[in-house]
Amino acid sequence: DAKTTQPNSMESNEEEPVHLPCNHSTISGTDYIHWYRQLPSQGPEYVIHGLTSNVNNRMASLAIAEDRKSSTLILHRATLRDAAVYYCILSGSGGSNYKLTFGKGTLLTVNP
Amino acid sequence: NAGVMQNPRHLVRRRGQEARLRCSPMKGHSHVYWYRQLPEEGLKFMVYLQKENIIDESGMPKERFSAEFPKEGPSILRIQQVVRGDSAAYFCASSPPSRADYNEQFFGPGTRLTVL
Numbered sequence: 001d002a003k004t005t006q007p008n009s010m011e012s013n014e015e016e017p018v019h020l021p022c023n024h025s026t027i028s029g030t031d032y033i034h035w036y037r038q039l040p041s042q043g044p045e046y047v048i049h050g051l052t053s054n055v056n057n058r059m060a061s062l063a064i065a066e067d068r069k070s071s072t073l074i075l076h077r078a079t080l081r082d083a084a085v086y087y088c089i090l091s092g093s094g095g096s097n098y099k100l101t102f103g104k105g106t107l108l109t110v111n112p
Numbered sequence: 113n114a115g116v117m118q119n120p121r122h123l124v125r126r127r128g129q130e131a132r133l134r135c136s137p138m139k140g141h142s143h144v145y146w147y148r149q150l151p152e153e154g155l156k157f158m159v160y161l162q163k164e165n166i167i168d169e170s171g172m173p174k175e176r177f178s179a180e181f182p183k184e185g186p187s188i189l190r191i192q193q194v195v196r197g198d199s200a201a202y203f204c205a206s207s208p209p210s211r212a213d214y215n216e217q218f219f220g221p222g223t224r225l226t227v228l
Binding site for chain 2 (some may be wrong): 102
């Protein structure tokens, strides 16, 4: 399985943008890039996913590098409720693409 | 639309007992996945089920663990003769058939199993 590398932790201030990086230099052409987050004592929550083009939804934006070896999750205005562990995950478009592999993720702290 | 429901939320068992974890997927979802999160680790895939079928159990330990998703009722993850190493958070996720290719899985709150 292709691996991802994320910083262990990041810190942000409330109402400021947050850019969470993810490196995936061994990504294959058919791997989707997914982001999930996990709040304390809760199950993971889907945030966004993409393949090649940048993506926007109500929660966040996903910026994918042209060579697809890295991506950035962008929270446009962090709130205290965004404090969580953020996971960047790769999965193939077929076969066992349902098999999400969670790493250690990035612990995001949001300061009031 | 209620989310994925898991019960119990906390379960305490003594070594050698059986643990039964239940998962009710979201309405209209026919795909269920179980994950285990050991302390200080990320979630690891265990098994993928559709109604009455096990699709992929490659992440399940070979012994003592089993899973089912009957035609009626919740999905059950069963751990026989629990040991201390089974202490973990067990998460269930579900997805509707139409979105399975995109892997958007909706997770429940988890069951935290403690083995004494």
